[in-house]
Structure formats: C-alpha cells, structure tokens
Amino acid sequence: xxxxxxxxxxxxxxxxxxxxxxxxxxxxxxxxxxxxxxxxxxxxxxxxxxxxxxxxxxxxxxxxxxxxxxxxxxxxxxxxxxxxxxxxxxxxxxxxxxxxxxxxxxxxxxxxxxxxxxxxxxxxxxxxxxxxxxxxxxxxxxxxxxxxxxxxxxxxxxxxxxxxxxxxxxxxxxxxxxxxxxxxxxxxxxxxxxxxxxxxxxxxxxxxxxxxxxxxxxxxxxxxxxxxxxxxxxxxxxxxxxxxxxxxxxxxxxxxxxxxxxxxxxxxxxxxxxxxxxxxxxxxxxxxxxxxxxxxxxxxxxxxxxxxx
Ligand code: PGA
Numbered sequence: 001x002x003x004x005x006x007x008x009x010x011x012x013x014x015x016x017x018x019x020x021x022x023x024x025x026x027x028x029x030x031x032x033x034x035x036x037x038x039x040x041x042x043x044x045x046x047x048x049x050x051x052x053x054x055x056x057x058x059x060x061x062x063x064x065x066x067x068x069x070x071x072x073x074x075x076x077x078x079x080x081x082x083x084x085x086x087x088x089x090x091x092x093x094x095x096x097x098x099x100x101x102x103x104x105x106x107x108x109x110x111x112x113x114x115x116x117x118x119x120x121x122x123x124x125x126x127x128x129x130x131x132x133x134x135x136x137x138x139x140x141x142x143x144x145x146x147x148x149x150x151x152x153x154x155x156x157x158x159x160x161x162x163x164x165x166x167x168x169x170x171x172x173x174x175x176x177x178x179x180x181x182x183x184x185x186x187x188x189x190x191x192x193x194x195x196x197x198x199x200x201x202x203x204x205x206x207x208x209x210x211x212x213x214x215x216x217x218x219x220x221x222x223x224x225x226x227x228x229x230x231x232x233x234x235x236x237x238x239x240x241x242x243x244x245x246x247x248x249x250x251x252x253x254x255x256x257x258x259x260x261x262x263x264x265x266x267x268x269x270x271x272x273x274x275x276x277x278x279x280x281x282x283x284x285x286x287x288x289x290x291x292x293x294x295x296x297x298x299x300x301x302x303x304x305x306x307x308x309x
Pocket of ligand 1: 130
C-alpha cells in the first residue's frame with residue numbers, strides 16, 4: 001500500500017459508495033477515465049481486485065469491502081483532526097452530517113439557517129428518512145448525529161430528548177367528529193384510515209396504541225410521506241395520525257380530533273452511537289439545538305396544550 005495515495009482512496013471510497021465509476025466521477029468533478037485509472041493503480045498497490053462486474057452491476061470484492069471500511073475510518077480520523085485544528089485556531093469549521101426522521105424535517109431545516117449564519121465555516125448535509133432508514137444509517141456509522149423519536153433498544157447509543165413530538169388524530173375540517181369531545185378510540189375503527197409505510201416510527205407508535213386498545217382500523221391507503229397524508233386527509237380520503245409538528249405553521253384544511261389516549265406523547269431525541277467521538281462541530285450543533293428547542297417551547301407555549309383540546 002506504500003504507493004497508494006489519499007486521492008486514490010477518496011476516488012475508491014466514492015466509487016464504492018455509489019457502486020458506480022460514473023457517479024463517483026460526477027461527485028468528484030473528475031472524468032470517468034481518471035476514476036478508472038486511479039482505481040486501477042490502487043488495485044495494483046493492493047494486489048487484489050477491488051471490484052467485480054456482474055452483468056451491469058459493480059460489486060465490491062472482499063478486499064474491496066475491507067478497503068471501503070478502512071477508508072471510512074481514515075476519512076473520519078482526518079475529519080476529526082481537521083476540526084481539532086480548526087478549533088485550535090478558534091474557528092468552527094468542518095462538516096456536519098445529520099440524519100433526521102421525516103417529522104423532524106418540519107423543525108430542523110428551519111433552525112439550520114440560523115446555525116449556518118452563526119458558523120459560516122460549517123457545511124451541512126441533511127438526510128431525511130424514516131425510522132428504519134435512520135437505524136440503517138446508524139448501523140453503517142454514516143452520520144454525526146441522528147434525530148429520531150424512538151431510541152433504538154437493540155443498539156448501544158447515547159441519547160438526549162430535546163423537544164416533545166406529540167402525535168395527533170387529524171381529520172378534514174368539515175368532518176362530523178370535529179365537533180365532538182372525548183371521542184372513544186374505538187370510534188376510529190369506523191373511519192377509513194390513512195397509514196404511513198412499514199418502517200415508519202409514526203406507524204409503529206400508532207399501531208402499538210391501537211393494539212393495546214384492541215382497535216383494528218380499516219387502512220384505506222398507505223402513504224410514505226406526511227405531506228401526502230395531509231393532502232389525502234384534506235381530500236376526504238380518511239383520517240390519520242401524524243406529528244403535531246407537521247401542521248406548523250398552519251393547520252390548513254385539517255382539524256385535530258379530541259380522541260381519548262391522544263395525543264400520543266413522544267419526544268425527539270438527539271442520538272449517536274456509544275463510543276462515537278463527537279466532532280467539535282457536532283457538539284456545537286447539539287448545544288445550539290438544545291437552546292433553540294427551549295426557545296421554540298417558549299414561543300409556542302399553547303401548541304401542546306392545544307394539541308390536546
Ligand atoms: P417516521 O418517523 O418518519 O419513521 O414515522 C417519525 C417518528 O418516528 O416519530
């Protein structure tokens with residue numbers, strides 16, 4: 001490996017991540033032949049093939065997989081070093097990789113604006129995915145911080161709650177149940193229900209409550225997006241349960257139903273795997289988020305009370 005360069009490893013890492021030389025070339029602003037050449041030289045240094053082509057698809061060989069894992073560690077260590085140096089220089093700069101569950105996208109991106117103004121040297125990548133997607137990313141150690149509503153119990157993680165994330169029952173504004181108070185949860189079984197996709201944490205929380213109360217809802221439609229569900233409710237396709245935060249700033253054509261056992265009380269947590277060295281940038285972001293969440297609660301005092309009324 002004496003001949004291998006950091007540049008070659010970077011090219012290899014991108015190609016392995018994308019499973020494509022072309023996409024690696026696009027990402028790194030290189031030509032495809034340059035990528036091929038760099039990988040060819042790296043393969044020579046390693047002395048074993050790194051990729052194999054089966055049909056049109058590119059796969060990592062065993063040596064390739066080992067090298068990919070090694071690259072991840074190398075780049076992580078270099079990034080940590082760069083951030084430490086930046087910190088010694090009194091600068092906050094580097095990269096922040098965040099992965100958040102779908103409901104948090106109603107809150108987190110808005111806050112990033114102010115964070116970026118405070119720390120213009122920090123570049124951010126934000127991935128939005130469902131609960132299952134976050135777990136996958138966490139297992140692959142792909143991000144610095146994760147924001148989710150349910151702390152995984154099968155992974156060893158650090159977590160800190162920072163804001164309530166209640167789930168409420170939503171119906172179109174002209175629905176007959178809107179005027180009723182303290183609706184029995186059993187009544188929901190009479191309504192067509194719109195459900196999030198399997199793998200969604202929201203779905204899991206709803207299902208748990210329904211199971212505990214012996215409620216079997218009629219799922220009329222399954223949708224993988226909170227926004228699509230809101231549109232479907234407004235369009236009269238059924239009722240659903242979503243995070244109260246999906247309705248900020250406006251309720252639109254929707255109303256919150258006053259159903260027993262609701263809202264389902266949940267929190268958002270900042271989570272990262274135990275043993276992970278949080279970068280200075282990530283720690284700065286954690287502190288910022290805790291402050292911003294406090295401010296949010298102060299400015300929206302009525303919100304959670306209203307979610308229950
Ligand atoms: P989801 O995440 O997108 O997986 O439903 C929301 C949550 O778990 O609260």
